[in-house]
Amino acid sequence: MSAWLTEARRTAAEQSSTIAVPTIASEHWRYTNLRGIDFAAFAPATPADRSAEVEGAILLTGAEGGRIVQRDSTVVVATLDPAVAAAGVTYCSLEEAAVTHPALVEAHLGSIVTGAERFAVENAALWTGGVFLHVPRGVRVEQPLHAAFEIATAGAAQHWRALVVLEEGAEATFVEEHVTGVAGYANGVVELVVAPAARLHYVTVQNRSTEALHFATHRAEIGRDANLEWVSVALGGKTGKTRLESRMAGTGSSVRLTGTAVVDGTQHVDLDTTQEHDAPHATSDLFFKGVLRDRGRSVWRGVIRVAKDAQKTDAYQQNRSLILSEKAHADSIPGLEIEANDVRCTHGATISRVDQELLHYLRSRGLDRDTAEHLIVQGFFADVLERISDERLREAVGAALQTRLG
Amino acid sequence: MADLVIRNLHAKIVDSDKEILRGIDLEVSRGETHAIMGPNGSGKSTLSHVLMGHPGYEVTDGEVLFHGDDLLTMAPDERSRAGLFLCFQYPYAVPGVTVANFLRTAINAHRGKGDPIRIPEFRTRMEAAMKLLDVDRKMSSRYLNDGFSGGEKKRLEILQLAMLKPSLAVLDETDSGLDIDALKIVAHGVNAHIGDEMGAIVITHYQRILDYITPSHVHVLIEGRIARSGGAELAKELERAGYADIAASVEA
Numbered sequence: 001m002s003a004w005l006t007e008a009r010r011t012a013a014e015q016s017s018t019i020a021v022p023t024i025a026s027e028h029w030r031y032t033n034l035r036g037i038d039f040a041a042f043a044p045a046t047p048a049d050r051s052a053e054v055e056g057a058i059l060l061t062g063a064e065g066g067r068i069v070q071r072d073s074t075v076v077v078a079t080l081d082p083a084v085a086a087a088g089v090t091y092c093s094l095e096e097a098a099v100t101h102p103a104l105v106e107a108h109l110g111s112i113v114t115g116a117e118r119f120a121v122e123n124a125a126l127w128t129g130g131v132f133l134h135v136p137r138g139v140r141v142e143q144p145l146h147a148a149f150e151i152a153t154a155g156a157a158q159h160w161r162a163l164v165v166l167e168e169g170a171e172a173t174f175v176e177e178h179v180t181g182v183a184g185y186a187n188g189v190v191e192l193v194v195a196p197a198a199r200l201h202y203v204t205v206q207n208r209s210t211e212a213l214h215f216a217t218h219r220a221e222i223g224r225d226a227n228l229e230w231v232s233v234a235l236g237g238k239t240g241k242t243r244l245e246s247r248m249a250g251t252g253s254s255v256r257l258t259g260t261a262v263v264d265g266t267q268h269v270d271l272d273t274t275q276e277h278d279a280p281h282a283t284s285d286l287f288f289k290g291v292l293r294d295r296g297r298s299v300w301r302g303v304i305r306v307a308k309d310a311q312k313t314d315a316y317q318q319n320r321s322l323i324l325s326e327k328a329h330a331d332s333i334p335g336l337e338i339e340a341n342d343v344r345c346t347h348g349a350t351i352s353r354v355d356q357e358l359l360h361y362l363r364s365r366g367l368d369r370d371t372a373e374h375l376i377v378q379g380f381f382a383d384v385l386e387r388i389s390d391e392r393l394r395e396a397v398g399a400a401l402q403t404r405l406g
Numbered sequence: 407m408a409d410l411v412i413r414n415l416h417a418k419i420v421d422s423d424k425e426i427l428r429g430i431d432l433e434v435s436r437g438e439t440h441a442i443m444g445p446n447g448s449g450k451s452t453l454s455h456v457l458m459g460h461p462g463y464e465v466t467d468g469e470v471l472f473h474g475d476d477l478l479t480m481a482p483d484e485r486s487r488a489g490l491f492l493c494f495q496y497p498y499a500v501p502g503v504t505v506a507n508f509l510r511t512a513i514n515a516h517r518g519k520g521d522p523i524r525i526p527e528f529r530t531r532m533e534a535a536m537k538l539l540d541v542d543r544k545m546s547s548r549y550l551n552d553g554f555s556g557g558e559k560k561r562l563e564i565l566q567l568a569m570l571k572p573s574l575a576v577l578d579e580t581d582s583g584l585d586i587d588a589l590k591i592v593a594h595g596v597n598a599h600i601g602d603e604m605g606a607i608v609i610t611h612y613q614r615i616l617d618y619i620t621p622s623h624v625h626v627l628i629e630g631r632i633a634r635s636g637g638a639e640l641a642k643e644l645e646r647a648g649y650a651d652i653a654a655s656v657e658a
Binding site for chain 2: 365
């Protein structure tokens with residue numbers, strides 16, 4: 001391992017040892033209580049079986065331009081279409097990239113997710129395997145690049161990481177899925193560097209076992225006139241927190257965040273989003289929808305931050321939750337922190353239950369309760385799915401939601 | 407036995423003490439059209455809701471047999487699959503679900519598991535029903551009742567009737583809010599199905615719809631009871647004299 005990386009890990013490890021697990025006394029953790037979770041009880045992931053095919057990935061179509069699978073601690077599959085490689089694209093494990101592309105990795109790793117957040121710092125100290133995607137200036141990759149992160153060994157801790165760098169004017173689709181059939185602890189960091197005029201499509205699907213802990217910090221920095229189309233699908237996990245942060249760093253940059261979640265059983269899903277406007281004429285548009293049933297709990301906290309100089313900002317956020325059972329519960333906390341004076345910002349949150357009159361209407365047409373509820377939920381997700389511009393992706397996400405609902 | 411047999415039916419709104427239906431007796435068979443008329447608050451709509459199993463109503467006495475089975479113990483979806491259809495006075499909207507998707511889901515619910523209708527057959531049936539009701543084919547890709555006009559909603563109700571082919575249809579004030587052209591089209595759609603395969607209960611406050619759907623029987627509902635029954639001529643008489651005389655005779 002190169003000296004700079006060893007040093008970075010050592011610094012993070014030192015820092016990590018000084019940061020306690022957050023408690024509900026901290027504002028961001030008010031609704032997500034980690035008390036009683038013994039993080040030390042999870043064994044560091046070790047190299048796993050290389051032969052098995054990844055199971056449970058919903059967005060694998062066979063048309064991928066490249067694939068990476070990280071099972072437990074190591075990357076066990078890494079392929080890249082020779083034509084895509086010939087265009088100068090790098091898609092490999094982050095560990096490997098640190099050796100083969102040290103300058104690129106050193107320049108960007110840890111440059112987007114900074115600060116002293118407990119889980120991100122722990123990840124910086126302990127990550128293994130990982131994914132590195134680099135698309136050179138002006139290169140457009142048509143086929144999606146797919147990565148799957150899997151815990152195959154019950155009780156393992158997987159510190160996964162992804163670094164995506166799109167140089168100026170580049171275009172790519174990065175699809176990341178978390179599939180896990182067993183209980184474990186996953187803690188990840190994703191850094192997305194979207195250089196001026198680049199366009200990134202980013203899809204993240206959290207489909208871990210409902211016995212697994214899932215923590216993640218995804219953060220994007222979007223340059224001048226660049227665009228990020230971000231789709232987040234939350235289906236699995238027992239508890240944890242997923243941060244989805246985007247920073248409009250360049251004039252005229254934009255992000256469109258589309259989120260869907262299905263939460264049931266005794267799941268607790270916590271989504272923490274920020275839309276940070278540090279440059280003028282930028283646009284951010286967040287629309288998240290979740291369905292809850294059984295004793296499922298969801299928390300969405302969303303903040304739009306507009307810096308003083310970020311005039312002419314357009315920022316929207318909307319969160320809607322549909323509750324199907326008496327004991328499910330959703331908390332929705334939208335927030336605006338605006339220092340500029342010439343901006344357009346709107347936000348809203350609604351939490352509603354299934355209309356019993358509507359349910360009766362559908363049942364009066366012969367639909368049993370489950371079928372009627374499914375139809376209502378299908379309708380509920382329709383507008384959020386319409387935002388996914390790639391048709392194949394839209395259908396796959398829609399089908400995954402239906403499958404998840406059973 | 408008649409397809410539908412209602413005996414001494416009493417019902418109230420859940421969590422209320424006041425009985426709205428106070429002993430209804432009625433028999434309806436295929437080929438028959440029973441008009442149920444009456445002033446506001448007489449229990450007309452309650453009867454339709456109770457027949458469909460709306461959870462907001464509670465039956466306190468009496469029985470309802472549908473094809474000889476106890477209708478009141480059946481869930482609303484079972485009632486539908488058994489051949490009962492209620493044309494809602496105020497249909498509900500389901501944003502995000504297209505008319506075609508909804509119709510196909512409903513037909514498949516009636517066909518049972520493992521026997522979904524094939525798409526071409528579904529298309530053919532839907533298009534025939536749309537033609538019968540003079541409905542724009544584009545309606546199939548619109549969201550169910552979402553932003554529909556009153557007339558469009560009622561036509562869509564009858565379209566569902568045409569596709570689900572019930573043995574008994576209950577029309578709850580289907581005429582309300584319709585202009586005369588829309589009323590004619592709706593009546594035409596209903597008439598096309600009344601016959602050997604279907605009977606109908608037409609609930610209405612006004613005589614108007616009965617100019618287009620000729621009833622074989624007319625019943626006047628006053629304060630939760632059928633106060634008078636007769637043939638089509640009774641509706642004409644009510645048109646002239648109103649409900650006051652019958653109401654007065656009930657009180658006396």
